[in-house]
Each structure stands twice: as structure tokens, then as C-alpha cells.
Amino acid sequence: MNTEELIAYYNKFNEDKRLNTRHGQVEYRTCMHYIEEALKQFEKPRILDIGAGTGKYSIPLSMHYHVDALELVKHNLRVIEKNGPNVHTHLGNALDLKQFENDSYEVILLFGPMYHLLTEEEKVQALKEAKRVLKPSGVLLINYFMNDYCVITHGFKEGKIEEAIKKGMVDNQFHITDWDNSLYSVVRLEDIDVLNQKVGLKRLKIITPDGPANYLRSTLNKMDDETFERFMEYHFIICERSDMLGASAHILDIVTK
Secondary structure, eight states, X not given: OOHHHHHHHHHHOOHHHHHHSHHHHHHHHHHHHHHHHXXXXXXXXXXXXXXXXTTTTHHHHTTTSEEEEEESOHHHHHHHHHHOTTSXXXXXXXXXXXXXXXXXXEEEEEOSHHHHOOSHHHHHHHHHHHHHHEEEEEEEEEEEEBXXXXXXXXXXXXXXXXXXXXXXXXXXXXOBOOOSSSSOOOBOHHHHHHHHHHHTOEEEEEEOSSTTGGGGHHHHHHOOHHHHHHHHHHHHHHTTOGGGSTTSSEEXXXXXX
């Protein structure tokens, strides 16, 4: 992980703006649905939001629960502190959670970090740390950025696939091996399974929080509210189907110890 580049990137990138778009709302509402589903299992759950950004999830959750938000970017922490006074903020990153004790949280969110940890070793380390601070009966929700969405959109739709092949950025199975920037890492479903096996995480459920939404951005933006709600109804029906997972932009893996 290139920490300096990542901080510079998120000092400019507006993640809240993305999640407020129509396609972003599909992802956000779906993630919140499954977060709330996890929280219902516990009487007084404590939440740790690792890589909390500007608090899109931490702030509303803190209205009802104890929330600790860990964030790498100081600017983002200031935004959380301004808009979410109930959130307990911490400066740090997903690779080292030494400020948190073992078996401390019923629910942990690991949403942004897994997009930016470039090596398997880093991903394993982040998952081990999250597992360490998760209570034995707790729920860990992990978001991943998916390989084949990037091949389809950036490779074929944007006409960059031949250049990517020549530069060795994809292998002969169209698995992305390198990027022209060093900020993002992508996976396939089998890669997630390997990570879980190495760390000893047990899957409760795996879903796509955005499904086809990122392929339908312009269509969703033109929808009236009633049709968009119908799309959300459709999405919640298909988001757990195994045949809809691999080509989505994001995957939400819901696991426990």
C-alpha cells in the first residue's frame, strides 16, 4: 500500500458524492441493509469502521450504536468529527489495529481498505487484524473491488484491452495482474475464498451490493423515483444469487471467526 499516494488521492476524491448518485445509492442502501441485519443479532453491539472515509456509514450508525471509526486521512477524520460528534475517531490504517483490544467488537466494517491493499500479504494482514478484534460471535463485513467489472468496463468498453494485454496488465485468463496506477487492487471470487481460508474466516453470506448498477449508471440517473424503487426491489431479490456475483463492481463478503 502506497500510503502517501492514497492520502493524496482521498484528499481530492469525494466518496460521499459517489454514494449519493443513483448507482451509489444502490450500493449504500444494500450495505446498510446487511449491516443492520448483522446488528440485530446483538443486544448492545459495538461497531468498528475500518477505513471510515468521511463517515458515510459511521455517522448514521452512531445515532444508535457505539461506533469507533479508524481512518488514514486526517481531513476525513475532521469531517467525521464535525458531522458526527458521537463517533469515536482514530487515526490509523487497516494493517495495524494495535489501539484496539482482542475480541472487542460485535460488528466490523472493512469496506475501503481492501480496494487499496495491493498484495495478498497485505490483504491477509488486514483480515487477521480485523479477525483479532472481532468477538467470537461477531460479524465482519468486507467489501472488495472486482476483476471482471474492470476488464469489461476499462478494458473493452473504454477500448484499453489490447494495450493492457501488450503491457502484461492482464494474464491469459484476463486476470488483472497490474494497473497503470498503484492505488487499486481487484479480485475474483476464488481470490476471496483463498484469503478466507488463509485467515480462517467462515462465510455467513456473500452478496453483490451494487449488482448491475454500475453498468446502468446513465439509465438509473434518468429513472423516475418510482421506477428506481422498483429497480431496488429487483436488486434485493438478485443480490444474493451466486450467478450475479462475479461481474459486479463490488462484492460484500459477510464472515465470522
